[in-house]
Amino acid sequence: MAGNRAFRAALVASVFVSVPQIAAAAEDQDAKIADLQRQVDELKAIVKAMQAAQAAPQMATAAPAAAPAPAPASATPASSAPAAAKPVVLAAATPEAKPAEKKKAWYEKLQIRGYTQLRVNEIVSGPKTAPAGVSRLRSVQDSGINENGNFSIRRARLVVQGDISNRVSLYMQGDLSAAVNNQSGTEPRQNFFQMRDAYADVFLDKKKTLKLRLGQSKVPFGWENLQSSGNRIPLDRTDAINAPVPGERDIGAVLYYTPPKVQKIWDELNHEGQKLFGNYGAFAVGVYNGQGTNRIERSGGLMTVAMGTMPFRLDGIGLDGQVAEFGFTAMRNQVRPEVRSGGVSTLAYDDNHVSVHGMIYPRPFGIQSEWTFGTGPQWDAATSSIKSKRATGGYVMAMYRMPETPVGQIIPFARWQKYRGGWKGATNAPRLETDEYEVGVEWLPMKELEVTLNYANVTRNEADERRTGRAKGDLIRAQVQWNY
Structure with missing residues (x-):
């Protein structure tokens, strides 16, 4: 009996010890997901900027990256969260090549x-x-x-x-x-x-x-x-x-x-x-x-x-x-x-x-x-x-x-x-x-x-x-x- 009680007490203690770790892991996963979502949003902005640069007659200027999404309330402090990704800067678009001159008809x-x-x-x-x-x-x-x-x-x-x-x-x-x-x-x-x-x-x-x-x-x-x-x-x-x-x-x-x-x-x-x-x-x-x-x-x-x-x-x-x-x-x-x-x-x-x-x-x-x-x-x-x-x-x-x-x-x-x-x-x-x-x-x-x-x-x-x-x-x- 004494052995069973000791086992139960140890199991309960380990559960109480693991709960904060599990919560921290869950919070860390949420932060990673949020960061990935932010990078997807930035990539979408880059694609739109490149499309606009190709449509414009002049060279597109550099476009600032989108602002990072705010961390959820349950996120860990900044000291423990992964480092924020650097803003992505769009390089000047290469000017569109001039089409070959059309040969004149007779x-x-x-x-x-x-x-x-x-x-x-x-x-x-x-x-x-x-x-x-x-x-x-x-x-x-x-x-x-x-x-x-x-x-x-x-x-x-x-x-x-x-x-x-x-x-x-x-x-x-x-x-x-x-x-x-x-x-x-x-x-x-x-x-x-x-x-x-x-x-x-x-x-x-x-x-x-x-x-x-x-x-x-x-x-x-x-x-x-x-x-x-x-x-x-x-x-x-x-x-x-x-x-x-x-x-x-x-x-x-x-x-x-x-x-x-x-x-x-x-x-x-x-x-x-x-x-x-x-x-x-x-x-x-x-x-x-x-x-x-x-x-x-x-x-x-x-x-x-x-x-x-x-x-x-x-x-x-x-x-x-x-x-x-x-x-x-x-x-x-x-x-x-x-x-x-x-x-x-x-x-x-x-x-x-x-x-x-x-x-x-x-x-x-x-x-x-x-x-x-x-x-x-x-x-x-x-x-x-x-x-x-x-x-x-x-x-x-x-x-x-x-x-x-x-x-x-x-x-x-x-x-x-x-x-x-x-x-x-x-x-x-x-x-x-x-x-x-x-x-x-x-x-x-x-x-x-x-x-x-x-x-x-x-x-x-x-x-x-x-x-x-x-x-x-x-x-x-x-x-x-x-x-x-």
């Missing part, structure tokens, strides 16, 4: 633009008509100068251009106002869509100072020939400069080079609205078929061309703000012109020319001049045959540019031209003898619209070897051009 790389010219010509004096064999008042530059006059669409150009890549660009231009002859006897058909340009530029260096142009494009002969008809001040090109390359274009390959300093001057002039000759480089050398625009190659040889032109600032000689430009062009060719009996000549004729040009851009007064020397196919009346004969001529033009008037930009101009030589663009390469004086004004009320008024005193023979003599007279001409 229609985003191309630009469509153009211009249309509505023109009216009136012969106010001189022979509108003449008997067979006598020259009438006509021009190789505009077939609208005739006995009927009235309105005509001189040009209706549509251009598609753009960059295929960083090193290759394309340019295509067509004319909706081209005519096709011999559709019904001698009656022409008007307003066909004809290819004018179709070429690619391949840039040979990253700065794009050197490029190779392949396809049908303008032949770099004559500053005036290279200048776009939509950018030229007078209505037409001059006979002398246009005669070596009527139509201005051919199929071939040409290398252009433009030093950065030269391009900088041209960019400055272009920015202020000067009428430049286009992006044809300061130096060029090329080879072409040599038969002319949209004509089948006949001679089997190649036409070679070279050009150099250089702008200069004239501040050093007291002409502050003025820019001059001087240059030359040259071509060597053999051509077989069309003949009256049909087809083209069985003989190829020497067609070699050199021209020089010089100008001072209108700031506000300007002057421009070109002259050409050479030989080319020409009808010889004495032998009734085509021969390669001397061709020479040129022009001088003065202008005054007023870019800011109450009614828009106004450019009055005056030009004199002269030419003696063949016109290989017509049947049998007839000889031209041209003397012409003209005055006019170009008015730009807005950049999309240009109006030109022109008076000309003309002495020239008709481009037809069957007609002789020179016609004299006066012309009044006007043109409205809209750009798009």
Whole structure:
């Protein structure tokens, strides 16, 4: 009995001793659970902060950790509780990587633009008509100068251009106002869509100072020939400069080079609205078929061309703000012109020319001049045959540019031209003898619209070897051009 009582007493004593320990263990477990809950809450706050940082455009700033949860009343004193976890600080979020640049679709790389010219010509004096064999008042530059006059669409150009890549660009231009002859006897058909340009530029260096142009494009002969008809001040090109390359274009390959300093001057002039000759480089050398625009190659040889032109600032000689430009062009060719009996000549004729040009851009007064020397196919009346004969001529033009008037930009101009030589663009390469004086004004009320008024005193023979003599007279001409 005594032993049982002693065992019972010991058991009771051990229970009383264990109760505080069990209570302390329970309290310690509750503290651990509370601390784990606090850390879970902090992790949730961190996740939310990271999501906010990714959504914001800028880098997220550090976020303080959530405050620790208060210990329950039954928790042990701080001295006996586990050490509180250190506040978690969110590091600056890494900025979101920029998505790869989307490759442009083909229609985003191309630009469509153009211009249309509505023109009216009136012969106010001189022979509108003449008997067979006598020259009438006509021009190789505009077939609208005739006995009927009235309105005509001189040009209706549509251009598609753009960059295929960083090193290759394309340019295509067509004319909706081209005519096709011999559709019904001698009656022409008007307003066909004809290819004018179709070429690619391949840039040979990253700065794009050197490029190779392949396809049908303008032949770099004559500053005036290279200048776009939509950018030229007078209505037409001059006979002398246009005669070596009527139509201005051919199929071939040409290398252009433009030093950065030269391009900088041209960019400055272009920015202020000067009428430049286009992006044809300061130096060029090329080879072409040599038969002319949209004509089948006949001679089997190649036409070679070279050009150099250089702008200069004239501040050093007291002409502050003025820019001059001087240059030359040259071509060597053999051509077989069309003949009256049909087809083209069985003989190829020497067609070699050199021209020089010089100008001072209108700031506000300007002057421009070109002259050409050479030989080319020409009808010889004495032998009734085509021969390669001397061709020479040129022009001088003065202008005054007023870019800011109450009614828009106004450019009055005056030009004199002269030419003696063949016109290989017509049947049998007839000889031209041209003397012409003209005055006019170009008015730009807005950049999309240009109006030109022109008076000309003309002495020239008709481009037809069957007609002789020179016609004299006066012309009044006007043109409205809209750009798009």
